[in-house]
Amino acid sequence: MNLTLYVWRQSGPAAAGRLEEYRAKDITADMSFLEMLDVVNEELVRSGREPIAFDHDCREGICGMCSQVINGVPHGSQEKTTVCQLHMRHFHDGDTIYIEPWRAKAFPVIKDLIVDRSSLDRIMQSGGYVSVHTGGVPDGNAVLIPKADADTAMDAAECIGCGACVAACPNGSAMLFVAAKVAHLATLPQGRVEAARRVCVMTEEMLKEGFGNCSNHYECQAACPKGIKVKFIARLNREFIRAQLKGGKDT
Amino acid sequence: MILDGKCPSGPISEKWERHRHEMKLVSPANKRKYRIIVVGTGLAGSSAAATLGELGYNVEAFCFQDSARRAHSIAAQGGINAAKDYPNDGDSIFRLFHDTVKGGDFRSREANVYRLAEVSGNIIDQCVAQGVPFARDYAGYLDNRSFGGAQVSRTFYARGQTGQQLLLGAYSALSRQVRAGNVRLYPRTEMLDLVVVGGEAKGITVRDMVTGKIRCHAADAVCLCTGGYMNVYYLSTNAMGGNVTATYRAYKRGAFFANPCYTQIHPTCIPVTGDHQAKLTLMSESLRNDGRVWVPKIRGDRRPPHEIPGEERDYYLERKYPSFGNLAPRDISSRAAKEVCDDGHGVGPGGRGVYLDFAGAIKRLGEDTIRQRYGNLFEMYERITDENAYKQPMRIYPAPHYAMGGLWVDYNLQSSIPGLFVLGEANFSDHGANRLGASALMQGLGDGYFIIPYTIAHYLAQSGPDAAGTGRPEFVRSVEETEASIKRLLSINGSKTANEFHRELGGIMWEQVGMTRSRESLENALRRIPELRAEFWENVRVPGGEEDLNQELEKVGRVADFLDFAELLARDALHRNESCGSHFRMEHQTEDGEAVRDDANFCHVAAWQFTGADREPELHKEQLSFENVRLAVRSYR
Ligand code: FES
Numbered sequence: 001m002n003l004t005l006y007v008w009r010q011s012g013p014a015a016a017g018r019l020e021e022y023r024a025k026d027i028t029a030d031m032s033f034l035e036m037l038d039v040v041n042e043e044l045v046r047s048g049r050e051p052i053a054f055d056h057d058c059r060e061g062i063c064g065m066c067s068q069v070i071n072g073v074p075h076g077s078q079e080k081t082t083v084c085q086l087h088m089r090h091f092h093d094g095d096t097i098y099i100e101p102w103r104a105k106a107f108p109v110i111k112d113l114i115v116d117r118s119s120l121d122r123i124m125q126s127g128g129y130v131s132v133h134t135g136g137v138p139d140g141n142a143v144l145i146p147k148a149d150a151d152t153a154m155d156a157a158e159c160i161g162c163g164a165c166v167a168a169c170p171n172g173s174a175m176l177f178v179a180a181k182v183a184h185l186a187t188l189p190q191g192r193v194e195a196a197r198r199v200c201v202m203t204e205e206m207l208k209e210g211f212g213n214c215s216n217h218y219e220c221q222a223a224c225p226k227g228i229k230v231k232f233i234a235r236l237n238r239e240f241i242r243a244q245l246k247g248g249k250d251t
Numbered sequence: 252m253i254l255d256g257k258c259p260s261g262p263i264s265e266k267w268e269r270h271r272h273e274m275k276l277v278s279p280a281n282k283r284k285y286r287i288i289v290v291g292t293g294l295a296g297s298s299a300a301a302t303l304g305e306l307g308y309n310v311e312a313f314c315f316q317d318s319a320r321r322a323h324s325i326a327a328q329g330g331i332n333a334a335k336d337y338p339n340d341g342d343s344i345f346r347l348f349h350d351t352v353k354g355g356d357f358r359s360r361e362a363n364v365y366r367l368a369e370v371s372g373n374i375i376d377q378c379v380a381q382g383v384p385f386a387r388d389y390a391g392y393l394d395n396r397s398f399g400g401a402q403v404s405r406t407f408y409a410r411g412q413t414g415q416q417l418l419l420g421a422y423s424a425l426s427r428q429v430r431a432g433n434v435r436l437y438p439r440t441e442m443l444d445l446v447v448v449g450g451e452a453k454g455i456t457v458r459d460m461v462t463g464k465i466r467c468h469a470a471d472a473v474c475l476c477t478g479g480y481m482n483v484y485y486l487s488t489n490a491m492g493g494n495v496t497a498t499y500r501a502y503k504r505g506a507f508f509a510n511p512c513y514t515q516i517h518p519t520c521i522p523v524t525g526d527h528q529a530k531l532t533l534m535s536e537s538l539r540n541d542g543r544v545w546v547p548k549i550r551g552d553r554r555p556p557h558e559i560p561g562e563e564r565d566y567y568l569e570r571k572y573p574s575f576g577n578l579a580p581r582d583i584s585s586r587a588a589k590e591v592c593d594d595g596h597g598v599g600p601g602g603r604g605v606y607l608d609f610a611g612a613i614k615r616l617g618e619d620t621i622r623q624r625y626g627n628l629f630e631m632y633e634r635i636t637d638e639n640a641y642k643q644p645m646r647i648y649p650a651p652h653y654a655m656g657g658l659w660v661d662y663n664l665q666s667s668i669p670g671l672f673v674l675g676e677a678n679f680s681d682h683g684a685n686r687l688g689a690s691a692l693m694q695g696l697g698d699g700y701f702i703i704p705y706t707i708a709h710y711l712a713q714s715g716p717d718a719a720g721t722g723r724p725e726f727v728r729s730v731e732e733t734e735a736s737i738k739r740l741l742s743i744n745g746s747k748t749a750n751e752f753h754r755e756l757g758g759i760m761w762e763q764v765g766m767t768r769s770r771e772s773l774e775n776a777l778r779r780i781p782e783l784r785a786e787f788w789e790n791v792r793v794p795g796g797e798e799d800l801n802q803e804l805e806k807v808g809r810v811a812d813f814l815d816f817a818e819l820l821a822r823d824a825l826h827r828n829e830s831c832g833s834h835f836r837m838e839h840q841t842e843d844g845e846a847v848r849d850d851a852n853f854c855h856v857a858a859w860q861f862t863g864a865d866r867e868p869e870l871h872k873e874q875l876s877f878e879n880v881r882l883a884v885r886s887y888r
Contacts, residue, residue: 045792129423
């Protein structure tokens with residue numbers, strides 16, 4: 001199939017960006033979306049032009065590096081699918097496709113489709129962990145965990161940290177990202193001890209980084225390639241209130 | 252030179268304990284004075300950086316991804332081994348050690364493997380304490396599954412995303428140390444050179460991938476945790492950015508490269524569909540717990556699988572290896588798949604595929620149970636192939652996956668350059684000529700959490716802190732040389748892309764140095780690789796400049812190193828005139844196609860020393876001795 005692409009090109013953080021038109025020729029249905037872009041880029045390089053810069057690495061939908069808004073939807077409109085796992089069989093000959101970077105105040109553009117998501121790392125650094133030392137821990141079976149809890153924790157822990165939830169949110173909120181980590185750890189006995197402090201510092205850090213607040217649009221859940229549910233945001237809110245009642249992050 | 256692995260003496264079960272006691276320590280007050288560089292933030296790198304930071308060292312950690320959490324360990328699916336013997340099915344530290352040595356076809360170092368098995372249980376405990384949501388049974392206990400090459404259930408898992416959960420655990424520990432000020436992170440930064448001063452590793456030269464700036468970092472010790480080199484085959488299950496650059500450039504500075512020819516071709520991957528393909532996708536080996544592998548008995552049978560009756564199917568793994576069946580080790584399963592396909596029984600496009608069938612398991616256990624166990628893998632399979640594996644068997648074929656070879660290290664994980672330590676897949680030490688499933692995660696975390704903290708202290712305590720910075724001439728020269736080679740690449744201005752060269756190289760490697768090798772194919776490769784390399788340096792094209800984010804420039808540097816390294820790999824394969832594990836020389840096989848080792852001549856580690864760009868590398872040997880496992884013909888029948 002042959003496609004027309006409008007791709008966001010921006011030479012640097014301070015530069016102005018614009019959509020540029022490209023043709024993708026002889027694309028086959030079994031190519032992935034990124035392999036389609038590879039074809040376009042190979043052609044650009046051969047003709048001495050700068051290829052389109054985009055983030056990607058594992059191409060298996062697990063590293064969370066790929067990050068493109070396709071026709072207005074983060075990761076494209078295929079449900080529970082990252083861009084790298086999106087396949088061209090969902091497009092048709094003659095289609096026009098708009099490709100843009102994640103757009104959010106907390107994710108400044110570095111170049112073309114590449115954005116800076118280090119704000120997510122800093123949220124994790126504020127408290128997205130159990131404060132355990134290496135060594136000196138009890139046997140793995142010393143504390144039993146009900147299967148249902150382990151499963152719920154895993155549902156939340158599946159987050160790949162791509163930031164699609166932020167890109168999808170009209171407020172540019174990272175609430176689903178934070179909620180996934182808060183819920184994952186608060187559900188497990190090992191993470192319970194620091195749950196109150198964790199929810200306070202992580203939400204505080206989120207706001208400090210310029211992410212917006214949650215006003216229940218739920219676009220994040222629709223865009224999440226791992227199907228992380230907004231029920232975890234409700235869990236976060238509960239944890240937050242509970243923490244406030246106990247005296248906030250200093251509990 | 253005969254290399255010494257510096258294994259402690261005494262009974263194998265006491266070696267590590269005694270060694271730990273004998274090694275020197277750095278006092279808590281002095282740790283702050285030492286700087287340690289960790290390159291790579293996968294399981295080995297993250298766990299090492301977090302633990303060393305927590306101990307009080309001054310740590311700098313580097314990765315080329317935009318976040319430490321994205322290193323390719325994240326993609327490991329199936330699980331992590333540990334000799335916990337929770338199922339009471341006969342496991343023990345000795346059995347895990349034994350299985351691993353045997354699985355590696357008796358080409359690994361006994362003492363290292365035993366230590367790995369010893370710390371395996373601690374790893375699980377550590378991860379549970381971090382909040383890794385391992386699978387549990389209904390009573391709340393940790394659940395286990397089986398993996399290839401073992402007859403016990405010792406694999407711990409978190410759905411089909413075990414690597415992800417373990418890495419996120421290590422990344423969270425690392426994040427904690429970053430906030431505490433003990434570790435400084437440098438994402439989007441690629442190591443391009445190792446700086447050696449007076450024979451010791453004293454720092455690295457890196458490129459900031461956003462600004463293009465080349466700069467140096469000085470330290471008292473450097474840990475390379477940069478993963479494997481399987482992208483030398485172009486198509487592999489590794490991430491797109493996976494490369495040999497860090498280890499190869501350390502090799503050029505004097506670190507010996509050991510057993511590069513030990514390359515694991517994983518049996519269960521989604522088959523290649525066409526030339527456009529950029530990478531291959533693994534389907535976890537855990538699927539072989541419930542899936543049965545077969546091909547039609549009739550050559551070229553084009554009937555859809557459900558129309559082929561049971562008696563016309565060849566369940567070749569069960570037939571050839573009745574005691575291990577579908578859980579035969581990876582090297583054996585891969586070769587068996589190639590063999591049946593070469594013989595005309597393959598299925599799917601080009602006849603390059605075999606079936607992995609879940610019909611029996613679904614009938615026995617119900618679709619729900621299968622969905623619970625492997626749901627995400629089935630989804631991924633469908634996204635890529637557009638086929639529903641609940642309804643029809645998966646098609647799979649072997650693909651390059653894991654490098655057992657790597658930089659040579661002694662028992663302390665120190666390379667042949669003092670002060671340079673190598674952890675995880677980047678070193679060569681634990682898996683011999685073939686790695687068993689669920690052992691890579693174990694090794695990465697074992698090295699990072701429980702081994703390097705002891706052994707690096709021993710080195711640092713003896714060498715003392717080194718306050719000198721990056722002003723030394725060795726650093727200045729390293730920056731100049733790095734900048735010059737980038738300029739040279741940018742100035743060629745030819746007509747072929749880096750990717751085209753990479754794909755061509757991969758073709759040569761897969762055909763001539765792939766699952767099977769022969770003197771003829773290797774000599775062919777050794778002729779063609781230098782030709783391709785010469786063409787590359789005449790005719791590669793890199794658009795853009797150096798002072799900017801330039802992904803083509805990143806790629807071309809990695810391809811340049813692969814073009815050099817491929818030759819070393821082929822040379823090592825030619826040197827190893829025997830078959831062992833994943834290294835299968837056509838000249839050395841039994842009548843029914845099993846590998847034939849030559850213990851009299853090749854029971855050694857082949858470690859190569861760089862001697863100059865146009866000179867042949869020098870071979871050093873480390874003799875392997877087996878005192879606890881009987882050197883025997885590996886049998887899985
Ligand atoms: S490239 Fe890793 S998730 Fe898409």
